[in-house]
Amino acid sequence: MKHYTLKVLELRAETADTVTVVFKQPGLKKISYIAGQYLTLIFRINGRKYIRPYSFSSAPLVDTTLEVTIKRVPGGIVSNHIIDKLKVDDVVEVMQPMGDFTLQNTFINTNSHLVLWGAGSGITPLMSLAKYALHQGLVSHVTLVYGNRNTEAVIFSDKITVLQNQHKEHFSAWHFYTQPAIAINNPYVVQGRIDPARVLSVMKAEGDLNATVHYICGPEGLKESVKTALNDLKIDNDKIFSEEFEIVRNPEEFGDVVTSAVAIKKNGENITIEVVKGKSILEAGLDALLDLDYSCQTGSCLVCRGTLLKGQIKMIGLQSRPPELLENECLLCCSFPLTNAIEIAI
Ligand SMILES: Cc1cc2nc3c(=O)[nH]c(=O)nc-3n(C[C@H](O)[C@H](O)[C@H](O)COP(=O)(O)OP(=O)(O)OC[C@H]3O[C@@H](n4cnc5c(N)ncnc54)[C@H](O)[C@@H]3O)c2cc1C
Numbered sequence: 001m002k003h004y005t006l007k008v009l010e011l012r013a014e015t016a017d018t019v020t021v022v023f024k025q026p027g028l029k030k031i032s033y034i035a036g037q038y039l040t041l042i043f044r045i046n047g048r049k050y051i052r053p054y055s056f057s058s059a060p061l062v063d064t065t066l067e068v069t070i071k072r073v074p075g076g077i078v079s080n081h082i083i084d085k086l087k088v089d090d091v092v093e094v095m096q097p098m099g100d101f102t103l104q105n106t107f108i109n110t111n112s113h114l115v116l117w118g119a120g121s122g123i124t125p126l127m128s129l130a131k132y133a134l135h136q137g138l139v140s141h142v143t144l145v146y147g148n149r150n151t152e153a154v155i156f157s158d159k160i161t162v163l164q165n166q167h168k169e170h171f172s173a174w175h176f177y178t179q180p181a182i183a184i185n186n187p188y189v190v191q192g193r194i195d196p197a198r199v200l201s202v203m204k205a206e207g208d209l210n211a212t213v214h215y216i217c218g219p220e221g222l223k224e225s226v227k228t229a230l231n232d233l234k235i236d237n238d239k240i241f242s243e244e245f246e247i248v249r250n251p252e253e254f255g256d257v258v259t260s261a262v263a264i265k266k267n268g269e270n271i272t273i274e275v276v277k278g279k280s281i282l283e284a285g286l287d288a289l290l291d292l293d294y295s296c297q298t299g300s301c302l303v304c305r306g307t308l309l310k311g312q313i314k315m316i317g318l319q320s321r322p323p324e325l326l327e328n329e330c331l332l333c334c335s336f337p338l339t340n341a342i343e344i345a346i
């Protein structure tokens with residue numbers, strides 16, 4: 001995994017609790033990325049290393065800088081550190097861009113209609129996709145459907161308006177507000193959550209359903225609402241892509257999980273940690289200050305893969321087992337002990 005250091009050029013406030021970090025592209029080895037991918041930032045805070053992925057809000061060939069946009073999470077270690085402590089000219093260690101929430105699939109062509117569904121900070125990769133698709137003329141139309149509490153919470157409000165002005169024929173934006181301050185007389189501004197009924201009403205206004213390709217980024221409820229409605233409309237699941245910022249685990253899956261001693265073999269060293277029931281092996285290892293590689297913590301980047309040498313584990317929270325994993329491999333961020341005396345090599 002390649003690492004780089006990037007210099008902060010600008011910190012741009014987007015809303016009261018959201019900031020865009022604008023990084024300068026390195027002079028020599030430029031970082032290349034694909035619209036919709038994410039950048040993994042590494043910080044040392046109070047003597048401990050923290051690693052967090054942030055989707056690019058910039059787009060290649062459109063923006064000359066590398067930009068990520070961070071929303072404050074109450075009590076969140078890294079988001080608060082970035083928003084409160086990071087300064088212009090600071091240097092941040094990052095990993096090479098990763099992620100497959102991109103437009104690289106067989107459904108994207110100049111006849112297709114890209115529909116982007118987002119809420120809150122989920123707008124970040126959608127903004128990158130929208131800018132790139134419109135700038136490159138990749139698709140016939142882009143529709144953004146964006147849910148927020150009220151107008152003050154809308155990230156990139158001005159940039160969405162600029163896209164509307166620049167690409168009048170090819171871009172439309174729907175805004176949904178759960179707590180609007182004033183009634184707005186505009187058919188594209190709707191009061192309420194993006195629920196299945198409202199998804200259906202948006203799709204009714206959006207023309208040929210067969211041409212649509214959907215990208216969803218936001219909380220689990222948004223994803224479920226959009227998928228339910230699109231399935232009712234018989235839109236093929238292959239044309240629906242989603243990005244998770246946080247893994248959702250069903251408590252019922254923890255029934256057979258146990259507290260266990262887990263030996264981790266790395267670089268010829270063998271360190272045993274206690275993994276308390278409910279913590280993933282990755283979380284327990286990081287709490288024990290082991291230097292473990294990871295990024296997404298949602299089971300998609302595969303950076304935390306390990307080989308199970310002894311004992312049994314269960315992976316929880318994955319939609320499906322990634323096909324790249326060998327039979328005896330596991331992802332530490334999603335792995336929970338089922339037996340005592342586990343051994344994993346990384
Ligand atoms: C692929 C990917 C892309 C991402 N892109 C972005 C992005 O563009 N912008 C952005 O702001 N964040 C993004 N995130 C989320 C980001 O990586 C961090 O998880 C988030 O900033 C919280 O980190 P923290 O250290 O502040 O919180 P932590 O200290 O890790 O967590 C504190 C508490 O907040 C909860 N929590 C963690 N993440 C979230 C969340 N996203 N929303 C609500 N509660 C949460 C945790 O369960 C925990 O209880 C992305 C995540 C992934 C996996």
Ligand code: FES
Binds near residue numbers: 299300304305331332
């Ligand atoms: S950290 Fe990404 S798969 Fe585990």
